[in-house]
Amino acid sequence: MATTKQIADQAQQHPMAIRALENRATQHATQQLAEHLAAAHRDANTHWARVTHGQRPTAQALEKLLATIKRLLAAAFRGQGPRAQKAAAAAAHEGALLGAAQAVAITAAMTRQPTPGARPQPAGSRGITGPESQAAVDSIPAVVEEEHRRALALLTTATATALGGAVVATVFNRARRAVTRVARAVSVGVTSAVAAGVAAVARALGPRARLLWVAEPGACPACAAYAGQSIPIGGVFPGGLSLNARQTVFPTAIPGPPRHPHCRCSLVPWRREWHTGGTPLPELLRARARTGGA
Ligand SMILES: [Zn+2]
Numbered sequence: 062m063a064t065t066k067q068i069a070d071q072a073q074q075h076p077m078a079i080r081a082l083e084n085r086a087t088q089h090a091t092q093q094l095a096e097h098l099a100a101a102h103r104d105a106n107t108h109w110a111r112v113t114h115g116q117r118p119t120a121q122a123l124e125k126l127l128a129t130i131k132r133l134l135a136a137a138f139r140g141q142g143p144r145a146q147k148a149a150a151a152a153a154h155e156g157a158l159l160g161a162a163q164a165v166a167i168t169a170a171m172t173r174q175p176t177p178g179a180r181p182q183p184a185g186s187r188g189i190t191g192p193e194s195q196a197a198v199d200s201i202p203a204v205v206e207e208e209h210r211r212a213l214a215l216l217t218t219a220t221a222t223a224l225g226g227a228v229v230a231t232v233f234n235r236a237r238r239a240v241t242r243v244a245r246a247v248s249v250g251v252t253s254a255v256a257a258g259v260a261a262v263a264r265a266l267g268p269r270a271r272l273l274w275v276a277e278p279g280a281c282p283a284c285a286a287y288a289g290q291s292i293p294i295g296g297v298f299p300g301g302l303s304l305n306a307r308q309t310v311f312p313t314a315i316p317g318p319p320r321h322p323h324c325r326c327s328l329v330p331w332r333r334e335w336h337t338g339g340t341p342l343p344e345l346l347r348a349r350a351r352t353g354g355a
Contacts, residue, residue, distance in 0.1 A: 063170045067340040069275075069346055071170060075163050076325035082159060083251045083325070086152030087244045088107030092165060094205070095240045097137035101235040105130045109226050116318040117225070120218075127216055131227065134216075138209045140306040141239075142202030145351035149198045151192040151249045153230035153254035157212060160258025160327070165330045168266065175347070190250070193316065197249040203244060229352060244321040254329050256317035263330035264294050272317060273331040274298065276350040281350075284318075284326050289347030291331055292316075302349070 108129050114123050190198075212235040221228045256272075264272045277286035282305035292298055297314040311320055318326035331342060339345070 063173075063337055064338045065342045065345050068167065068170050068337060071347065072163075072167055072275045072327070072329050072346070073278055073349075074141060075275065075327040076328075077321065078159060078163070079252060079255055079325045081325060082152060082156060083248055083323075086148060086155075086251055087247045089152070090148035090201075090247050091240045091243050093242070094141040094145065095138070095237070097141070098233060098236055101133040102139040102229065105229045105233070106226075108133075109229055113226065122217040123218060123221055124214045127161060127218065127221060130216060130232065130255050131213065133288070134212060134232070137236070138205065138239070142205035145243045145247075146198060146203065147248045149189075149201055149243075152247060153194045153250045154197055156194070156251040156254035157190045157258035157261070161226035161262050163255075163260035164330050165326065168262065171331075171335045172327035183346045189244075189257065189261070190254035191260070194257060197253065200242065201243055201246050204242045206241050208236060208242060211238075212236035233329040237271070239251060248322045249319055252319040252324060252326075253317070259295060259328040259330065260317065264327075266283075266330055266332065268294075269332050269334070270295075271331050271333070272328045273346070273352065274318070275327050275329055275346055277326050280326060281321070281324075282308050283311055284320050284324055285350040288350030289343040289345070291343060 109126060112126055113120060117124060119157055157217040188195075198306060212232050215232050215235055215256050216228065220231070224231060260272060263272055271293055273291040274287040274289065276284045280288070283303040286302035286304045287298055291300075295316075297316050300312045300314045304312045316322050320326060338347070
C-alpha cells in the first residue's frame with residue numbers, strides 16, 4: 062500500500078507540471094505581441110529622432126509623427142487578441158487533460174485500482190475546461206483591445222508637447238501591459254482548466270468523492286491556508302482564508318485553484334474511506350503547507 066507520504070509527494074509534483082504548461086502557453090500566447098511591440102517601439106524612436114533631430118518639432122511635424130506612431134502601434138496589435146486567445150484555449154484544453162491524468166494517477170495510487178470510467182468529455186468540446194477557465198480565455202481579445210486603447214489615449218498632442226520624445230516610451234510601456242495581462246489570463250485559464258479536469262475524474266468516482274486542495278510548495282499564506290481542505294464535487298472553498306490575514310486575503314469563494322493569477326496549487330480526488338498508511342492525507346498536506354513546503 063502506498064503511504065500518505067508517497068501520495069502527498071506525488072501530488073506535490075503536480076504544480077511543476079502545471080507551471081511548465083503555463084510557461085509554455087504564456088510564451089506561445091504573448092511572444093509575438095511582445096516582439097511586435099518592441100519592434101514598433103524601436104521604429105517609433107527612429108522616426109522621432111529622424112524628424113526632430115533633437116529639436117522641438119513644429120506642430121505639423123508633431124501631428125505627422127503622432128499619426129506614424131499610431132500606425133505602428135496598430136500594426137503591432139493587429140490580430141494579437143484572437144491569436145493569444147487561440148493559444149490560451151489550446152493550453153487550457155491541454156490543462157484539463159493534464160488535471161484528469163494527474164487525478165487518475167493519484168486515485169490509482171490511493172485505491173491500487175484503475176479509475177473506473179474517468180474520461181473527461183471528448184477532446185474539443187467546450188465545457189471540458191470549466192467556466193472559470195473559459196471566462197479567462199475569452200477575456201483575452203477585449204483585454205488586448207483595452208490596453209491598445211489606453212496606450213493610444215496617451216498619444217496626444219498635449220502629452221507629446223509636454224514629454225517630448227519621452228512620449229514614445231510612455232506609450233509603449235503602457236502598451237506592454239497587454240502582454241502582462243494576457244499572461245495573467247493564460248495562467249488563470251490553464252490552472253482553472255487543470256482543476257476542472259480533476260473534478261471531471263472525481264465526479265466519476267461517485268457522490269462521496271471530494272476534492273482536496275494541494276498547495277504548491279512555497280505557496281503564499283492564502284494558498285497555504287487551503288492546503289488539506291476538501292469540498293464535495295460542485296462545492297466551493299470558502300473565501301477569506303489566510304495564514305497571514307494581514308498580508309494576503311482573497312474574499313471570494315472559489316471551486317478550486319487558482320486562488321490568484323500564477324497560483325499553481327492543485328486538487329486531487331479524495332474519499333474519506335480511502336485508507337493509506339501513515340498520517341491521513343488532509344492532515345499531512347495541511348502540516349506541510351504550514352511548515353512551508355515538502
Ligand atoms: Zn495557490
